[in-house]
Amino acid sequence: MDVTPELTRQVLDWHAWLDAHPEPAWRETGTTAYLVEQLARLGVSATEVEGRPGAVAELGDGPRWVAVRADLDAIWTGDDADGHAVHSCGHSAHMAVVLGVAALLVGERLPDGVGVRFLLQPAEETGEGALDLLERGALEGVTDLFGLHVRPVEELAAGELAPALHSGASLTGLVTFTGEDAHGARPHLGRNAVDPVVALHQVLPTLRFNPAESYSAKITRVRAGGASLNVIPGTAEVALDLRAQRNAVIAELRERVDEAVVRIAATYGVQVQVHWHGGTPGAEVHPEAAATLARAIREVAGEEALREEIVTTGADDFHHYAVARPGLRSAMLAVGVGLTPGLHVPTMTYDTAPLPTAAAVLARALLLAAGRA
Ligand SMILES: [Zn+2]
Numbered sequence: 001m002d003v004t005p006e007l008t009r010q011v012l013d014w015h016a017w018l019d020a021h022p023e024p025a026w027r028e029t030g031t032t033a034y035l036v037e038q039l040a041r042l043g044v045s046a047t048e049v050e051g052r053p054g055a056v057a058e059l060g061d062g063p064r065w066v067a068v069r070a071d072l073d074a075i076w077t078g079d080d081a082d083g084h085a086v087h088s089c090g091h092s093a094h095m096a097v098v099l100g101v102a103a104l105l106v107g108e109r110l111p112d113g114v115g116v117r118f119l120l121q122p123a124e125e126t127g128e129g130a131l132d133l134l135e136r137g138a139l140e141g142v143t144d145l146f147g148l149h150v151r152p153v154e155e156l157a158a159g160e161l162a163p164a165l166h167s168g169a170s171l172t173g174l175v176t177f178t179g180e181d182a183h184g185a186r187p188h189l190g191r192n193a194v195d196p197v198v199a200l201h202q203v204l205p206t207l208r209f210n211p212a213e214s215y216s217a218k219i220t221r222v223r224a225g226g227a228s229l230n231v232i233p234g235t236a237e238v239a240l241d242l243r244a245q246r247n248a249v250i251a252e253l254r255e256r257v258d259e260a261v262v263r264i265a266a267t268y269g270v271q272v273q274v275h276w277h278g279g280t281p282g283a284e285v286h287p288e289a290a291a292t293l294a295r296a297i298r299e300v301a302g303e304e305a306l307r308e309e310i311v312t313t314g315a316d317d318f319h320h321y322a323v324a325r326p327g328l329r330s331a332m333l334a335v336g337v338g339l340t341p342g343l344h345v346p347t348m349t350y351d352t353a354p355l356p357t358a359a360a361v362l363a364r365a366l367l368l369a370a371g372r373a
Pocket residue numbers: 089125343344
């Protein structure tokens with residue numbers, strides 16, 4: 001898996017185009033068309049997902065598949081109406097690297113019965129794209145799956161690579177307390193919905209778990225009351241953001257919040273409804289997949305580039321794949337690109353020089369996984 005000047009030129013060209021054409025979640029149609037076109041040029045045919053952005057490409061026939069996933073979406077800055085998208089999560093780099101993987105593998109002989117599948121996945125940022133591809137059967141026959149993510153400079157310097165990313169789990173939801181509006185002069189005739197909001201704010205930090213676990217539950221929005229300042233609100237809506245490093249902990253945290261809001265509602269004599277929006281599970285890193293990536297890093301970039309597996313509170317919907325398909329050998333390659341000042345910051349920049357090497361590492365890892373007896 002040599003990083004030739006030709007590969008470097010291709011990967012940097014692809015990156016330049018993709019980075020200059022950012023599209024947010026579920027609107028990645030131009031991005032999909034470009035990826036399909038570039039794959040076709042390499043001799044890899046891709047099938048676009050019907051009625052949605054995204055595509056699946058294959059090399060070989062299977063029936064066993066080793067796979068690599070690229071995420072396609074950019075991030076909105078500002079709101080839907082007047083904002084614009086920017087690739088501030090580095091997904092333009094991920095796509096360029098995965099095209100590089102295709103370029104490297106086109107000429108390789110794969111073992112009989114094993115093919116390489118490329119998952120070009122939309123809507124990572126909304127936590128929906130992986131679930132959509134799963135529903136459409138894109139993981140059928142896949143035994144090994146690799147992803148990648150560029151990392152902030154605090155985690156990895158440019159050129160450093162880590163064989164796994166242990167992302168945390170996240171969950172957001174809306175809690176609605178419903179009582180009855182009251183005249184400001186007659187609070188005893190209504191059922192105040194602000195009181196339970198304040199109670200919930202007090203209760204969240206008392207939902208305690210083993211201090212060795214990393215977790216948090218925060219209120220991220222409160223809405224109550226209207227234009228009239230002399231009406232005591234009978235309805236209030238609270239948005240919650242839950243985090244935990246482990247999937248078992250976030251599941252329990254969610255249960256404890258469910259129980260707490262019911263108790264609070266009973267105390268204040270209001271109704272309560274909780275609507276969990278979804279979120280992303282924490283990483284279920286398969287040790288064999290991480291070992292394969294570590295070996296590929298050593299072989300392609302040398303021992304000096306290899307760093308330890310990274311634990312991060314950040315989330316990625318890549319981990320839906322492993323949760324949905326227990327036993328899937330999956331891990332994300334962490335790529336050091338000297339990224340500053342941070343992911344999701346519109347002014348974020350990074351060094352593209354390490355990207356061709358990342359492509360060679362993933363191509364090597366896929367061949368290693370394909371060759372497994
Ligand atoms: Zn992101």
